[in-house]
Amino acid sequence: MTFVRRIVSTLILSLFLLPTMTVHAEDLLKRGKRIAEKGTGSPGSVACMECHRLNGGGMPSIGSPRIAGQASAYIEHEILGVQKGTRYAPVMAGVVDNLSKKDIRSVALYYASVRSPKLPDVSPPDQPLVALGKHIAQKGLWKKNIPACVLCHGPDGRGIPPHFPYIEGQNKGYLLRQLVSFAFLKRKDDPQGLMRGIARRLSQRERKAVAEYFASLTPPAVAGRGR
Numbered sequence: 001m002t003f004v005r006r007i008v009s010t011l012i013l014s015l016f017l018l019p020t021m022t023v024h025a026e027d028l029l030k031r032g033k034r035i036a037e038k039g040t041g042s043p044g045s046v047a048c049m050e051c052h053r054l055n056g057g058g059m060p061s062i063g064s065p066r067i068a069g070q071a072s073a074y075i076e077h078e079i080l081g082v083q084k085g086t087r088y089a090p091v092m093a094g095v096v097d098n099l100s101k102k103d104i105r106s107v108a109l110y111y112a113s114v115r116s117p118k119l120p121d122v123s124p125p126d127q128p129l130v131a132l133g134k135h136i137a138q139k140g141l142w143k144k145n146i147p148a149c150v151l152c153h154g155p156d157g158r159g160i161p162p163h164f165p166y167i168e169g170q171n172k173g174y175l176l177r178q179l180v181s182f183a184f185l186k187r188k189d190d191p192q193g194l195m196r197g198i199a200r201r202l203s204q205r206e207r208k209a210v211a212e213y214f215a216s217l218t219p220p221a222v223a224g225r226g227r
């Protein structure tokens with residue numbers, strides 16, 4: 001009897017909890033969209049869409065990354081890193097300073113939920129570099145102790161949420177800039193220095209090649225999923 005009562009009360013409780021949880025998530029999404037579109041309203045606040053667009057496609061011309069469908073935990077981690085100064089982000093730094101934890105959570109959920117088509121990049125793929133990049137991405141360069149990128153970033157670089165971001169279909173300017181930042185130890189937010197070591201061992205031509213390769217692909221709609 002008590003067992004049955006416990007089940008019934010759990011069921012009733014979850015009936016009450018479910019809708020409130022959904023409403024809560026919807027509130028955060030709405031708040032996130034408002035921040036993306038208009039900023040927080042506090043002085044100096046800049047709307048994310050100025051550089052990432054409302055649907056998260058980014059802006060290849062200024063090397064602003066696409067963040068549409070990137071895992072919300074990763075987006076949150078990066079913004080917190082920018083605030084703490086552990087994530088090197090010269091353009092973003094001033095922009096996210098005054099976001100609260102709740103703002104960050106909201107805007108991360110929002111950008112994880114939006115979809116964007118691939119936008120035209122600054123130049124067509126450089127085919128010889130794409131071929132070299134594909135080889136490094138899929139097979140690694142074991143003589144230089146460089147593992148295949150897809151081991152951590154997933155098949156074709158589509159991401160393994162929550163910790164490994166998708167890099168498939170990201171714009172080339174952003175990709176190259178991140179690899180250079182890791183290589184020259186400006187960006188230091190990668191666990192155990194994994195990316196720093198890899199980026200340093202690649203030559204500049206090889207860094208360009210993997211950037212050309214991943215940029216030549218179509219991004220996943222959502223991190224971790226095939227198309």
Ligand code: HEC
Binds near residue numbers: 035049063078107
């Ligand atoms: C003035 C342009 C600009 C604005 C406004 C801006 N960003 Fe950025 N964002 C960038 C650039 C450029 C980078 C790459 C790092 C850098 O160079 O600073 C970046 C990086 C990021 C990253 C890391 C992406 C990754 O793959 O690691 C996230 C997440 C992000 N921005 C989210 C936001 C959010 C959320 C807002 C609004 C609150 C915002 N950005 C506003 C330009 C901007």
Ligand code: HEC
Binds near residue numbers: 065136194198210
């Ligand atoms: C051992 C695992 C591992 C391997 C192998 C690896 N990466 Fe990464 N990479 C990571 C992690 C983890 C991050 C996210 C760091 C963070 O949290 O900011 C990352 C981040 C990146 C970023 C920045 C993404 C963004 O949105 O800002 C780029 C670009 C990148 N990796 C490219 C590569 C390339 C190219 C290769 C192959 C040459 C490679 N990675 C191999 C673990 C790996």
